[in-house]
Amino acid sequence: MPGIRAGLVVSAVVAVSLTVGVLVNAHDSNSTAQGLAAWEQVYSVLISPRCINCHTATNYPQQGDDRHRHVANVVRGPEGKGVPGLNCASCHQETNADSTGVPGGHNWHLAPLEMRWQDTNDRPLSSADVCRQITDRKRNHNLDGPGLLKHHEEEALVKWAWNPGRRPDGAMRTLPPLTHEQFVAATRRWVEAGTPCPQGK
Amino acid sequence: MATYQLNINGQRKEVNVDPSTPLLWVLREDLKMTGTKFGCGISACGACTVHVAGVATRSCIVPVSHIGERAIVTIEGIGQDTVGRAVQDAWVDTDVVQCGYCQSGQIMAAVALLKHTPKPTDANIDESMGGNICRCATYVRIREAIKNAAAELTKGGE
Numbered sequence: 001m002p003g004i005r006a007g008l009v010v011s012a013v014v015a016v017s018l019t020v021g022v023l024v025n026a027h028d029s030n031s032t033a034q035g036l037a038a039w040e041q042v043y044s045v046l047i048s049p050r051c052i053n054c055h056t057a058t059n060y061p062q063q064g065d066d067r068h069r070h071v072a073n074v075v076r077g078p079e080g081k082g083v084p085g086l087n088c089a090s091c092h093q094e095t096n097a098d099s100t101g102v103p104g105g106h107n108w109h110l111a112p113l114e115m116r117w118q119d120t121n122d123r124p125l126s127s128a129d130v131c132r133q134i135t136d137r138k139r140n141h142n143l144d145g146p147g148l149l150k151h152h153e154e155e156a157l158v159k160w161a162w163n164p165g166r167r168p169d170g171a172m173r174t175l176p177p178l179t180h181e182q183f184v185a186a187t188r189r190w191v192e193a194g195t196p197c198p199q200g201k
Numbered sequence: 202m203a204t205y206q207l208n209i210n211g212q213r214k215e216v217n218v219d220p221s222t223p224l225l226w227v228l229r230e231d232l233k234m235t236g237t238k239f240g241c242g243i244s245a246c247g248a249c250t251v252h253v254a255g256v257a258t259r260s261c262i263v264p265v266s267h268i269g270e271r272a273i274v275t276i277e278g279i280g281q282d283t284v285g286r287a288v289q290d291a292w293v294d295t296d297v298v299q300c301g302y303c304q305s306g307q308i309m310a311a312v313a314l315l316k317h318t319p320k321p322t323d324a325n326i327d328e329s330m331g332g333n334i335c336r337c338a339t340y341v342r343i344r345e346a347i348k349n350a351a352a353e354l355t356k357g358g359e
Contacts, residue, residue, distance in 0.1 A: 074332070083317075083329050084316065085311070085313040085330060086257070090257050090332065091262060093262060093263055
């Protein structure tokens, strides 16, 4: 009889384990789904012109909502800050210059090529591609989830996207599709879900 | 109004102006240093280029309150510098100037280029000088003068 009793105990343990496993998996997939939904919100901001215009795959920045090439044939330069004689800082100061339409912010520069969010034809990369890129610590300045959250929450040029100043014609520049608070909240949900990325291309 | 102590061409200059006043107007109106020109006023032509901490900068767009301790060099002072002197000499020897209005900005940009790129290619020159507009279209002579200055500066260093 001890053998039968032992068998019942093992069966019970297995049953409980399976049940817990299913519940955990259900919770995981729920969390992942919520994380992926949050990521899509984050992605909608990243590919807005205020962000993607300086995350190019080319040797030049873009301007405007139509994302045209920067005037005066401004080029990326070796450090993403233009070239001597025509640096980003030649025109872009610490703050927006609304009287002239020239935007400004601290340390104005292009994102490095490994952080491009476009292809060489200036088309935004897919949600999956951008997600894989910004979670790849070899390509994101070694930022983990909390690091990415802090970057989105505090980095001056990120925050500039919500205070982009006036265009040369005097109109306000358009803003990303979420408020900064919504963007940070979405990033937080995505990070708390383990920074899941969409599958595929 | 506020008082600012500016380091311009190695000299201390004090001005009492509104903090939002562009550096260009401080130079031209308050300090009567009129070598730096007003072209477009929107950072699009390069005529007002000066060096701020060694960076070619459009003075029409920089509020004086943003300068701080950074050293400013203008066309009036660039000849004190070896590269600046060579560029100005090349400009004269090559007879670059037509109307001349943009040329102080052109020279300031060219000096910034040569300080970092002693032997610039045509592509280097195009990239660095592309933001400095000359309505007399002296671009060909500007390129020639930059190359002449580069040759003079690197002479003996081959």
